[in-house]
Amino acid sequence: GENVEQHPSTLSVQEGDSAVIKCTYSDSASNYFPWYKQELGKRPQLIIDIRSNVGEKKDQRIAVTLNKTAKHFSLHITETQPEDSAVYFCAAASGGSYIPTFGRGTSLIVHP
Amino acid sequence: DADVTQTPRNRITKTGKRIMLECSQTKGHDRMYWYRQDPGLGLRLIYYSFDVKDINKGEISDGYSVSRQAQAKFSLSLESAIPNQTALYFCATRGVGETQYFGPGTRLLVL
Numbered sequence: 001g002e003n004v005e006q007h008p009s010t011l012s013v014q015e016g017d018s019a020v021i022k023c024t025y026s027d028s029a030s031n032y033f034p035w036y037k038q039e040l041g042k043r044p045q046l047i048i049d050i051r052s053n054v055g056e057k058k059d060q061r062i063a064v065t066l067n068k069t070a071k072h073f074s075l076h077i078t079e080t081q082p083e084d085s086a087v088y089f090c091a092a093a094s095g096g097s098y099i100p101t102f103g104r105g106t107s108l109i110v111h112p
Numbered sequence: 113d114a115d116v117t118q119t120p121r122n123r124i125t126k127t128g129k130r131i132m133l134e135c136s137q138t139k140g141h142d143r144m145y146w147y148r149q150d151p152g153l154g155l156r157l158i159y160y161s162f163d164v165k166d167i168n169k170g171e172i173s174d175g176y177s178v179s180r181q182a183q184a185k186f187s188l189s190l191e192s193a194i195p196n197q198t199a200l201y202f203c204a205t206r207g208v209g210e211t212q213y214f215g216p217g218t219r220l221l222v223l
Contacts, residue, residue: 001171009152032210043202043214044155089154098143098210099170104154 002027004092006103014111019080021106023090024072030092033073034100035064038087047088048075080110115139116215118203124221125193133188133218135203141213143206144186146170146178148199149217155202161186193222 003026013019025033031052036044050057050064050073057064061080066073077084087107093100116137125131135144146158157170159178167178175197179187190197203215 006154034210034212043216045214046211049210093210098206099157099160100212102155104152 002030002092002101004101004103006090006106008106010107012109013080015080015082017080019077019108021075021088022072023103025092029094032093033066034091035075036089044089082110082112084108085110116203116205116213118215118218120218122219126223127194129193131190131193133201135186135215137184137205139205139207141205141207145204146188147202149202150199195222198222
């Protein structure tokens with residue numbers, strides 16, 4: 001089955017800095033890669049996703065890049081703000097059945 | 113997001129007790145999932161269902177069972193709860209697209 005590794009487990013940055021979270025996956029059949037944000041005490045919510053036919057996708061301050069050859073994808077957050085503090089999860093899934101495998105999460109702390 | 117609801121939100125039970133966690137959705141989605149979240153372990157899939165007659169085991173189904181009573185309802189049961197089932201449990205749904213929508217979670221403590 002699919003295995004998703006996520007690093008780092010904790011990331012501490014100063015407000016205004018950039019943050020990068022990296023994930024690797026094992027199954028070359030995976031073709032959909034969502035990222036979820038989970039604020040303290042809340043449910044995970046999708047913030048951005050990317051499909052395997054695209055190398056990069058941006059949405060305001062967040063972007064995701066995908067390297068299919070190396071089987072890794074990354075989340076980039078620019079100009080971080082304290083409200084970006086949360087746990088971020090990456091996931092990988094194959095189209096059709098869509099049974100996502102999640103990474104273990106990255107706790108992002110943005111210091112004012 | 114009130115479209116996916118879970119009851120109860122918090123539950124304390126004792127070892128050996130049978131408990132049921134319930135999930136309801138008004139999104140009209142066919143696909144429903146149960147996940148367990150433990151600190152540092154991410155979200156792990158317990159069971160999933162693609163329609164009322166379809167039930168599938170996830171990676172950690174031992175000790176759990178599910179029931180899909182209707183398109184909108186998917187329940188998770190712990191037949192005989194044990195302390196290592198203490199965790200945060202999430203229900204999720206998915207429609208035609210890939211996006212999963214999570215419920216608010218049920219925090220379970222097994223003493």
